[in-house]
Amino acid sequence: GAGVSQSPSNKVTEKGKDVELRCDPISGHTALYWYRQSLGQGLEFLIYFQGNSAPDKSGLPSDRFSAERTGGSVSTLTIQRTQQEDSAVYLCASSRRTDSGANVLTFGAGSRLTVL
Amino acid sequence: AQSVTQLDSHVSVSEGTPVLLRCNYSSSYSPSLFWYVQHPNKGLQLLLKYTSAATLVKGINGFEAEFKKSETSFHLTKPSAHMSDAAEYFCVVNFNKFYFGSGTKLNVKP
Numbered sequence: 357g358a359g360v361s362q363s364p365s366n367k368v369t370e371k372g373k374d375v376e377l378r379c380d381p382i383s384g385h386t387a388l389y390w391y392r393q394s395l396g397q398g399l400e401f402l403i404y405f406q407g408n409s410a411p412d413k414s415g416l417p418s419d420r421f422s423a424e425r426t427g428g429s430v431s432t433l434t435i436q437r438t439q440q441e442d443s444a445v446y447l448c449a450s451s452r453r454t455d456s457g458a459n460v461l462t463f464g465a466g467s468r469l470t471v472l
Numbered sequence: 473a474q475s476v477t478q479l480d481s482h483v484s485v486s487e488g489t490p491v492l493l494r495c496n497y498s499s500s501y502s503p504s505l506f507w508y509v510q511h512p513n514k515g516l517q518l519l520l521k522y523t524s525a526a527t528l529v530k531g532i533n534g535f536e537a538e539f540k541k542s543e544t545s546f547h548l549t550k551p552s553a554h555m556s557d558a559a560e561y562f563c564v565v566n567f568n569k570f571y572f573g574s575g576t577k578l579n580v581k582p
Contacts, residue, residue, distance in 0.1 A: 389570065391572075398562070398572065398573070398574045398575040399562065399572045399575075401571075401572070404569055412569065447515075447516070449516075449570075451570075459504075459566070460506070460518055460521060461506075461508075461518075461564070461570055462518075463515050463516040463517075464515070465515045466515060
């Protein structure tokens, strides 16, 4: 597609429920990132996929968070047993590669998650 | 270890005066460097990037940044602030993975 597409754009859920957030990166982009931005805060790195390599999960805040990337394209971020502190905007970004200086991260519009 | 530091969490300037947003990085080699901007309730937009060509990089909306290897800095500047520049600015470094600074919120007073 022309840009990074994220869905849903807004999600309201009850505490304890599971949620799935989807990211469709730009076609041909091999690197995909998930970030979290809480109200008034900066970007918190969550997870990074690069091609067929094992993902870098070092930013996931707890084992309730997981992510998959199927076929090197679409990614799903899953949050199990949501808590109120999970409320944030979840941003997805993609780039061609990250070992070349010319590459740029392109962001999606984000998925705003509200946990009641 | 690689890291990126934005020295000011908030900067306030008057319209028409210069803007300086500071960014320092630590690395054993010259990385690729970027500035992104996020306007209120908007997505992140690339402002400019440095990729080892010219050390003075020009971006959109009159912004520019200078890469100074000796100072490990990549400060963002604009000669004359406009009200529409009010936003949050992120310095980003690519060391085989993209690392974001904590952000600087720019306030522009009329």
